[in-house]
Amino acid sequence: MTALLELDGIGISFGGLRAVDDLSFTVNQGQIVGLIGPNGAGKTTVFNMITGVYKPASGTIRWQGNDITGAKPARIATLGLRRTFQTIRLFADMSVFENVRAGCHLAARQHWWQGLLALPAQRREEAELAARTHDILRRLDLEGVADTPATSLPYGVQRRVELARTLAGQPRLIILDEPAAGLNDAESAALNDTIFMIRDTGVTILLVEHDMNVVMQVSDHIVVINFGRKIAEGNATAIRTNPAVIEAYLGRDDDEATAA
Numbered sequence: 001m002t003a004l005l006e007l008d009g010i011g012i013s014f015g016g017l018r019a020v021d022d023l024s025f026t027v028n029q030g031q032i033v034g035l036i037g038p039n040g041a042g043k044t045t046v047f048n049m050i051t052g053v054y055k056p057a058s059g060t061i062r063w064q065g066n067d068i069t070g071a072k073p074a075r076i077a078t079l080g081l082r083r084t085f086q087t088i089r090l091f092a093d094m095s096v097f098e099n100v101r102a103g104c105h106l107a108a109r110q111h112w113w114q115g116l117l118a119l120p121a122q123r124r125e126e127a128e129l130a131a132r133t134h135d136i137l138r139r140l141d142l143e144g145v146a147d148t149p150a151t152s153l154p155y156g157v158q159r160r161v162e163l164a165r166t167l168a169g170q171p172r173l174i175i176l177d178e179p180a181a182g183l184n185d186a187e188s189a190a191l192n193d194t195i196f197m198i199r200d201t202g203v204t205i206l207l208v209e210h211d212m213n214v215v216m217q218v219s220d221h222i223v224v225i226n227f228g229r230k231i232a233e234g235n236a237t238a239i240r241t242n243p244a245v246i247e248a249y250l251g252r253d254d255d256e257a258t259a260a
């Protein structure tokens with residue numbers, strides 16, 4: 001298996017709090033890796049370090065073998081490493097098609113001024129991008145609402161539009177930030193299929209999620225952190241029965257403990 005993303009001993013502190021400590025794990029090409037942990041475990045901080053929002057105080061992050069520790073978010077995005085957001089960030093005045101088409105811009109080859117001149121190469125690229133956008137809309141079952149203003153749609157559909165827009169940038173690896181948050185049971189069940197479909201198009205996935213059902217059902221490999229440290233990793237069967245994981249979740253009187 002080829003390592004796409006490697007975290008090697010990364011750590012960061014906020015004031016006196018060691019939010020992430022000596023954390024190592026690898027995401028291989030084509031895998032779906034779940035990153036889980038109780039509230040405040042450090043999940044968000046981990047992917048803020050991966051995406052360049054925070055610079056790790058220690059350790060190394062490698063992308064296809066190259067050290068990208070401390071690289072700026074824009075550079076990391078152009079490498080093909082993208083994330084989704086928990087909060088909806090769609091363009092309110094644009095249709096679903098236009099929102100997803102806007103996600104293609106990072107991968108576009110033409111300069112903006114070539115667009116003004118409407119050169120043949122530019123027109124060709126426009127046609128390519130429109131075809132790519134329609135292909136993604138079809139895969140995510142959004143063709144029927146392509147012309148609908150994005151923010152007029154139900155919450156669960158808007159989340160799918162966001163996912164479509166992120167895919168339009170042709171990522172190699174996508175970090176899904178709690179994709180099941182706020183979804184009803186039917187939407188959450190459909191999400192599993194969507195995640196498999198994304199992987200089947202060749203995109204590697206790092207899934208940060210509270211919903212244990214989703215994580216256990218879709219992940220090839222699961223990394224569990226608590227208080228910023230890795231306490232277990234393995235497949236769903238191994239994680240479900242791991243005493244340290246059970247202890248971490250059952251030590252907390254909340255829904256996560258029940259779900260675990």
Ligand SMILES: Nc1ncnc2c1ncn2[C@@H]1O[C@H](COP(=O)(O)OP(=O)(O)OP(=O)(O)O)[C@@H](O)[C@H]1O
Pocket residue numbers: 014015017019037038039040041042043044045046
């Ligand atoms: N910018 C910051 N400044 C200070 N402390 C922070 C900051 N970001 C996170 N923390 C602290 O670091 C720890 C890890 O937080 P983080 O948000 O990464 O956890 P999480 O696993 O994503 O939690 P949740 O599941 O609740 O979203 C927490 O104790 C949090 O309070």
